[in-house]
Amino acid sequence: MRIVFQQELGEVQSRLVTLANEAKTIMEKASKAFLDSDVAMADEALALTDANEERALDLDELVIKVLATQSPVARDLRILVSALRMSASLERMGSLASHIAAIARYRYPGSAIPASLRPVFEEMSRIDIELAGKAANLLENTDLDLAREIQARDEAVDMLHRKVFDVVLAPDWSENAMFTVDVTLASRYFERFADHVVDISAKVSFLQTGEWQDNG
Amino acid sequence: MRIVFQQELGEVQSRLVTLANEAKTIMEKASKAFLDSDVAMADEALALTDANEERALDLDELVIKVLATQSPVARDLRILVSALRMSASLERMGSLASHIAAIARYRYPGSAIPASLRPVFEEMSRIDIELAGKAANLLENTDLDLAREIQARDEAVDMLHRKVFDVVLAPDWSENAMFTVDVTLASRYFERFADHVVDISAKVSFLQTGEWQDNG
Numbered sequence: 001m002r003i004v005f006q007q008e009l010g011e012v013q014s015r016l017v018t019l020a021n022e023a024k025t026i027m028e029k030a031s032k033a034f035l036d037s038d039v040a041m042a043d044e045a046l047a048l049t050d051a052n053e054e055r056a057l058d059l060d061e062l063v064i065k066v067l068a069t070q071s072p073v074a075r076d077l078r079i080l081v082s083a084l085r086m087s088a089s090l091e092r093m094g095s096l097a098s099h100i101a102a103i104a105r106y107r108y109p110g111s112a113i114p115a116s117l118r119p120v121f122e123e124m125s126r127i128d129i130e131l132a133g134k135a136a137n138l139l140e141n142t143d144l145d146l147a148r149e150i151q152a153r154d155e156a157v158d159m160l161h162r163k164v165f166d167v168v169l170a171p172d173w174s175e176n177a178m179f180t181v182d183v184t185l186a187s188r189y190f191e192r193f194a195d196h197v198v199d200i201s202a203k204v205s206f207l208q209t210g211e212w213q214d215n216g
Numbered sequence: 217m218r219i220v221f222q223q224e225l226g227e228v229q230s231r232l233v234t235l236a237n238e239a240k241t242i243m244e245k246a247s248k249a250f251l252d253s254d255v256a257m258a259d260e261a262l263a264l265t266d267a268n269e270e271r272a273l274d275l276d277e278l279v280i281k282v283l284a285t286q287s288p289v290a291r292d293l294r295i296l297v298s299a300l301r302m303s304a305s306l307e308r309m310g311s312l313a314s315h316i317a318a319i320a321r322y323r324y325p326g327s328a329i330p331a332s333l334r335p336v337f338e339e340m341s342r343i344d345i346e347l348a349g350k351a352a353n354l355l356e357n358t359d360l361d362l363a364r365e366i367q368a369r370d371e372a373v374d375m376l377h378r379k380v381f382d383v384v385l386a387p388d389w390s391e392n393a394m395f396t397v398d399v400t401l402a403s404r405y406f407e408r409f410a411d412h413v414v415d416i417s418a419k420v421s422f423l424q425t426g427e428w429q430d431n432g
Contacts, residue, residue, distance in 0.1 A: 064297055071287035081280055084300060168393050177384050180396040188401065 024132035031125035045101035240348035247341035261317035
């Protein structure tokens with residue numbers, strides 16, 4: 001029974017890693033769509049998002065099956081409950097990236113980003129993609145140094161998010177309301193995407209150490 | 217054992233109802249803060265949000281305890297897993313409302329809403345408050361007529377959300393970027409708040425009927 005349980009836990013873990021890698025791929029495609037007004041990339045991101053939702057639902061069903069058949073307690077139970085939450089975060093990360101792709105699609109063939117904000121969004125998307133990769137690594141290796149790096153990188157995203165508003169609210173911002181709306185929402189989606197990685201990393205740290213990090 | 221379990225399930229249910237009622241109260245205060253530039257109300261909303269987060273964490277711990285001690289299967293297990301998710305949604309609803317309060321606080325003593333959008337936001341906040349009340353009722357009585365009403369009211373919120381963008385993106389929109397940013401984000405928060413009520417109602421319906429509604 002214990003061996004079966006360990007195999008099932010391993011399966012849950014490997015599916016979480018897949019979900020994280022998929023969220024990364026969706027963000028890569030969504031970022032390219034958004035930065036380069038690439039509508040084909042936007043469509044690919046949107047299609048992968050649907051597949052990722054299915055994958056998250058399947059994982060939840062697996063967790064419920066393991067809960068029902070193994071009746072885990074203590075740390076094993078907490079791992080499975082955390083898996084449900086991490087699955088929800090990873091699904092949400094895919095959705096947030098797909099919203100970015102949808103903005104690009106909506107504005108095509110125009111761009112959703114004015115030139116003044118391009119470097120900020122390039123940096124924000126680069127860090128989000130990196131964070132999704134770190135989430136996949138962390139879920140695979142539970143290396144707590146990664147959890148600390150994730151925390152620091154999230155702070156960089158928060159700073160870029162504030163930077164977007166600094167630019168938009170400065171007296172010399174002269175772009176039209178459409179740009180203002182697009183960059184406001186996109187920046188929010190990039191920021192929330194990073195938040196979910198922090199949530200995941202806090203859960204992994206908690207399972208390893210029994211203590212919530214400050215970022216908890 | 218069964219009687220204890222039923223008592224514990226009853227406790228989980230009653231705490232979900234409390235969380236929903238608190239989310240409603242936070243939205244009431246946040247809406248008043250936002251619509252009337254009432255900074256005292258904003259502070260009350262922000263304080264209640266912290267308390268609601270604690271309450272959601274406590275509920276999660278109770279659910280984990282029940283899972284560990286009762287090893288439920290089948291529908292009982294699904295109820296508890298759903299309770300974890302509904303707790304997350306209700307906590308998130310509080311956070312979203314608190315973001316609306318934070319916008320009001322940030323712009324005080326000015327208003328975050330231009331006159332042209334006031335009626336739209338009044339209506340959106342009215343429906344969100346109503347939806348949170350319906351969520352509390354649904355969690356208490358599992359009345360599936362309520363689930364259908366919730367679906368319809370969420371569509372009304374989605375329409376108002378689109379209406380905000382119609383106004384902001386119309387050629388005669390002459391408000392500054394600050395208003396554009398504020399109403400874009402606030403509208404998004406109101407819309408997400410309603411989405412969470414739909415998620416909750418889909419879960420309650422699923423537990424009652426074994427079938428996912430289209431809104432699932």
